[in-house]
Amino acid sequence: MADRAQHPHTTQQAWEETRLETRLMTSAPLIDAQRRFDVCHVGLVLRAVLGVQLVQALGLAMAQETLSQWMWAMGTATVASMSGLLSWLLLVCAAKRLLARLPEWAQWTLPIVLGATCAHGGGRLLEWVGLQPVSPLQHGALACIGALAAAMLLGWLKLRERAQAPADALARLVELQSRIRPHFLFNTLNTAIALVRVDPARAEEVLEDLSELFRVALSDTGARSEGVPLAQEVELARRYLAIEQLRFGDRLRVTWQLDPHCSETRVPPLLLQPLVENAVRHGVEPNDQGGDVTITTRSRGSEVEIRVINSVGAPSRTQGHGLALRNVRQRLRLMHDVAAKLEAAPSPGRFAVRIVLPR
Structure with a gap:
């Protein structure tokens, strides 16, 4: 044609x-309230643990005279702080759907009270295992520290949730423009x-x-914050490539290597399509002989690997700005935090994009 x-x-x-563009930006989806209580990510748990341990280490260093005293104090305090923190994260994660439906004041009050309760429970654990007696004054201090830590973490979660709104709007704008x-x-x-x-x-x-x-x-991206099955993204990419196949004919050569065990993996909406569009636009369209596009999915234990590889010949008539890659990377970060990664690997004769995310 x-x-x-x-x-x-x-x-x-x-x-x-x-x-x-104006219509999209003014009708951005409402923020999914469950995101503010989504504390189940490995990256968030790691940051919380390291932050609490750092503050605890510095505070105890001011109160101890020798290194051995500081190490003993850190050991006993870690039993209380980590048991309280991990209990709080686990309970908030389990109750995130319930918390998201509560009014704003309750969304603050309940997690803060829960933080005080978990910290108090950490003090009781110290007494129960016989590491250190805890006075009533210390129990009160532990409860206050737990409430303060919960309030600070909750405030950070709310700021993080608000930051996702413009990010989602920008990603939807870029994808809508490409469509x-x-x-x-x-x-x-x-x-x-x-x-x-x-x-x-x-x-x-x-x-x-x-x-x-x-x-x-x-469609409303905000309504799909939990992600969509990878099989659905594969089907969308197939439809796009089927249309382009009619235009390019034999110049567009597509290879699918799909692992059926990856089909139900949850991925951000519109993950694959902008990548295959980039492959066609920059790897096939500029070349008289066309080009090859290969889409591969593979299960690797607790992770799923996705690859989109295209041949590279003549330079594209339209220089890209990397918006598609940046927005796909941003979507992965918002959904999986540090548990997912995207790598772009240009090389002579081909361009490869590799995505690794949890199953």
Whole structure:
């Protein structure tokens, strides 16, 4: 098919894009309140443990005269602080759905009271194992410290949750722009028009694929904060590549290597599609001979590895700005924190993107 990317109504297109951007930014989804109590991530637990241990070590160092006294005090205090902290994190994680439905004052009060209770329980544990007697005054101090630590951690979680709102809006904006890019839209519609008379069934398939792409791009990302199955992302990428296959024909050569054990892994919405679009745009479109795109998923114990690899020939007519990669990386960080990573590895003749995330 001829690539009718050029269109005379460029001013109208620009106006439509601006209107859609404004509409998207002003109708950003409401923040999912469960995120503020999502303390189940390994990265967050690690930061909380290290922070408490650092403050505890510095405080005890001021009260002890020798290194041996400090080490003994750290050992006994760690029993109380870690048991209290981990209990608090576990209980908040288990009750995050309930806490998210409570009014704002209760969302503050209950975790703070829970922090005081867990710290008090840590003091009781010291007495129970016979490491150190704890006076009533010390129990009161422990409860106050637990309440203060819970309030500080809860405040940080709320700030983190608010920071996700503009990040989600920006990611949705970039993905929506890629879905409604005029060249792609007009090429697809022109392809469907050309097929209407010679192959109506195929034209209907093209329009169905295009409709599905728009449905996902325009859907409410905030309603899917828990992620979507990887199999759904694979199906969306298949639809996109099926449309591009009609335009490029034999120039676009796609290989799928999919591990069925990865199908139910939860991933951020619109994870794969921008990566395969980049592969087509920069690895296939600029080259007269076309190019190869390989999508691989593989289960590795408690992790899932995703690779998108494309051949590289002539330089792309349009220089990329790395927005797709940055936003995919940002989505992974928001959903999995330090448990997920994205690596881009350019090399002679090919460009590879590798994603590793927990199952």
